[in-house]
Amino acid sequence: MNIIFYIAAIVAFVATVMVVTRKNAVHALLYLIVSLLAVSVIFFISGAPFVAALEVIVYAGAILVLFVFAIMMLNLGANSGKEESKLLKPNAWITPAILSLILLCELVYVFINYDGASVELRVIGPQEVSQSLFGGYMLAVELTGMLLMAGVVGAYHIGKEKKREYHRYLQTNENS
Amino acid sequence: MNEILVQILIIVGVLLGTVTIAAGLIYVERKMLAVWQQRSGPNRVGPFGIFQVLADMVKIFFKEDWIPPFVDKKVFIIAPTIIMLSILMSFSIVPFAPGIVIADLNIGLLFFLAMSSLGAYTIVLAGWASNNKYSLLGGMRGAAQMISYEVFMGLSLMGVVIQVGSFNMTDIVNAQKGLWFVVPQFVGFVIFLIAGVAETHRLPFDLPEAESELIAGFHSEYSGMKFGMFFVGEYLGITLVSCMITILFFGGWLGPSFLPPIVWFLIKMFAFILFFVLLRAALARPRYDQLMSFGWKLLLPLALLNVLITGAVVLSNA
Numbered sequence: 001m002n003i004i005f006y007i008a009a010i011v012a013f014v015a016t017v018m019v020v021t022r023k024n025a026v027h028a029l030l031y032l033i034v035s036l037l038a039v040s041v042i043f044f045i046s047g048a049p050f051v052a053a054l055e056v057i058v059y060a061g062a063i064l065v066l067f068v069f070a071i072m073m074l075n076l077g078a079n080s081g082k083e084e085s086k087l088l089k090p091n092a093w094i095t096p097a098i099l100s101l102i103l104l105c106e107l108v109y110v111f112i113n114y115d116g117a118s119v120e121l122r123v124i125g126p127q128e129v130s131q132s133l134f135g136g137y138m139l140a141v142e143l144t145g146m147l148l149m150a151g152v153v154g155a156y157h158i159g160k161e162k163k164r165e166y167h168r169y170l171q172t173n174e175n176s
Numbered sequence: 177m178n179e180i181l182v183q184i185l186i187i188v189g190v191l192l193g194t195v196t197i198a199a200g201l202i203y204v205e206r207k208m209l210a211v212w213q214q215r216s217g218p219n220r221v222g223p224f225g226i227f228q229v230l231a232d233m234v235k236i237f238f239k240e241d242w243i244p245p246f247v248d249k250k251v252f253i254i255a256p257t258i259i260m261l262s263i264l265m266s267f268s269i270v271p272f273a274p275g276i277v278i279a280d281l282n283i284g285l286l287f288f289l290a291m292s293s294l295g296a297y298t299i300v301l302a303g304w305a306s307n308n309k310y311s312l313l314g315g316m317r318g319a320a321q322m323i324s325y326e327v328f329m330g331l332s333l334m335g336v337v338i339q340v341g342s343f344n345m346t347d348i349v350n351a352q353k354g355l356w357f358v359v360p361q362f363v364g365f366v367i368f369l370i371a372g373v374a375e376t377h378r379l380p381f382d383l384p385e386a387e388s389e390l391i392a393g394f395h396s397e398y399s400g401m402k403f404g405m406f407f408v409g410e411y412l413g414i415t416l417v418s419c420m421i422t423i424l425f426f427g428g429w430l431g432p433s434f435l436p437p438i439v440w441f442l443i444k445m446f447a448f449i450l451f452f453v454l455l456r457a458a459l460a461r462p463r464y465d466q467l468m469s470f471g472w473k474l475l476l477p478l479a480l481l482n483v484l485i486t487g488a489v490v491l492s493n494a
Contacts, residue, residue: 053286061293069319
């Protein structure tokens, strides 16, 4: 169990580093998918098979397909790679690196002071997850639903085009 | 030791069995299409042309495997492997008979949905990596179609899950001992069937590869065995969806006891495979906007209504 965890963790780590350093957007997204799949393996072996399945269905299977879809529509040319390499200058790295370093120090400190009591591993099935989702966390779920609804309505409003009438022979002016 | 050996035997058996069935479908499809269209079909290689599969395989293996210079090479090579991998992974949760299953996961159905949603990448990436406008159009159609139809596919299965109270495939089959779920879940069955055709992008929903408009769409740049992977992947997909329909709605291996359970399973599975072929012979391709509006405006409300009613009935009986 432990070996699988460490392998999945290393895969997730390497893939995430590759996401940040790739210049080609689609390649970066592919590494992000690998990273998500590795995290899903970690969820599965830590007793949350339902969350692992949802991670693959929702994140890897739906959201990132839409990301790839959007990048395909943008059809970035060869120039975008050059522009990306400008963004990877050391100046841009300093602040996030310092912030991450603080977090890493905290993490190491927590691990050193950890008293070694083993966390009990318990498999949590779909029923238990849904009972807490629609029981104790009802309000949060409903609020998230409303937020998503607002997003959908907004996207529809922005994407809606004025209805244009075309005649087969008399093409009306598009801007009128 | 013995258990491990049995497990390995099951894995090898399922792998070889499914790939052989998928390859054999090349012949079955051509022959059955010919029967339904009153033609002879393949009849030159061997008796009734049954060695046609072999001839096709030899041909596809010996073709030049050409990678065009303008493609994104790494992604171009990865794309066809994804569909084979994701579909073969899905077969690991299919119970062919009591005990004959590779992994009896308690989230079996969700695993199937997860793997089928990963299958969408194969079209998207193949279309993008080919660096060709027709392939890109095919890839975009494929992505939109698969994401949309996954929604109804998942929702249509929830009726079954509510009735059984479990995502486990063996539990789902055992719950159908009295009555197959096709009767109480008829709406779910029809929606799953339609979504299954769209997920495997078979005719009449083969718009990502519509040869008359997009010259084979996402796989126009592929040749040799890489094209073969898409081809076999499609037939594997048909086999998988037929297996899932058999398990979820037609009682899996259950049947009168004069035949062994695995035979009942295979009979039901092949009946649905033939139905898929008949669909191809009988129906015309819809327009792309018709496909999308049919999905979102008709199937989605129906699937939601089905979940609502099933939930209410189960709750009132409890």
